[in-house]
Amino acid sequence: MTPNWSPYWNEKHETLQKDQLRALQTIKLRRLVEHAWHCSPFHRRLYERAGVTPDQLRGFDDIRRLPFMTREDWLGNQAEKPLFGDLITRPASEAIRYHLTSGTSGKQPLRVLDGRKDWSWIADMWCYGFWGFGIRPADTVFFAFSYGSFIGFWGAHYCCEKLGCLVLASGNMTTEQRIKQIVELGATVVCATPTYALRMGQTAEKLGIDLRRDGKVQKVIVSGEPAGSIPAVKKMIEDMWGGKCGDTAGMTEIGTIMIFECDHQPGGPHIIEDHFIEEVLDPETGAPVPYGERGERVVTSFGRGFIPLIRYRTRDLVCKVPHSRCRCGRTGDIYDGGILGRVDDMKLIRGTNVYPRAVESIVREFKEVEEFQIVITREASVQDEITVKVELKPDQQHIWPQLSVRLGKDLADAHEGLRFNVLLAAVGELPRFELKAKRLQDLRPAN
């Protein structure tokens, strides 16, 4: 067990010099590809088609010889050979967990299985993040999470048991019940999506509970949405809860997190590089982009034995910067600003690119805003319109005339002068979310 005073969960690996880290990753990569070659017929076909064999992986850059794997490949394989395809490396009977992707994008969900060893690894990755943000065995950790088939915070729950924290599960509770238990049991850490952390804070205010005064929360760990690294969203969460907000991000395909914020918070989360290779590539050409430029995350995960994930196209947009940005001593590089959105999230409105996360980061600068929604329509079959509907806090309605003008101007300034319609929604009119928010509605006819 890591000593309480150490800032690292795995000091040796988290502080490895870059060349040693690359050597470790190269050994792990070769071992992983050999495993996939022998045990996953899906991967064997993929590599044979690409004319690549495991023995060709001699140096770190040889990873580029390997073909990509996509979500479509995975879904296609499951559809062809239900339920799990021949991608898995062991008989399904050896699994101990079954999970699905959240399906928030309306797409068919992916099915995943994990064995006992995988599950233990999944919890260990969360330990890197929780420990790195300062969570210790004496903490009481509340999970505002529904514990269903979506993997979400499942791994984090097991991580906290492993750390020796007191774990509070809140599966079937209402938002009010959750807030009351957080206060009553003196939870010191709360885990939720950023959207739901805000919603719990707003609900507490309505209940007359001052979380800063009545609660003991010191840390809010968020995950599941890109908003967790938007400074204005973080600040709102911290103002409501009175604790520091730390971002993490993972994906069901990996089963756990691959990035986390350390307690120095240098403006983005560190990559757990001893367990993942995170490439950042041009989404069109597949060529690597340099530090400081936006590109698509392509992940290779060393931990999940049941499902090899090798050069998986995530469609997440990121901007990698060197680890030296942070002074914590970790040598895992940093994703500046966290996950910046999805490659497919980009909307083209009258010739201007609009990313929902960028809109959110502007809207959240206004603390009077309780909820918002982005609606895209096509008028008279030609003109695309983008509208931001804003719901103000009940006692802030009077601010609308000034706020609407400023918001409209800030949105336009950030989007090459593109005009956004800004509309006031009635109190309680806009949808609320517990897991991942779906705040964008594109009502244009599909081409």
Ligand SMILES: [Zn+2]
């Ligand atoms: Zn750091």
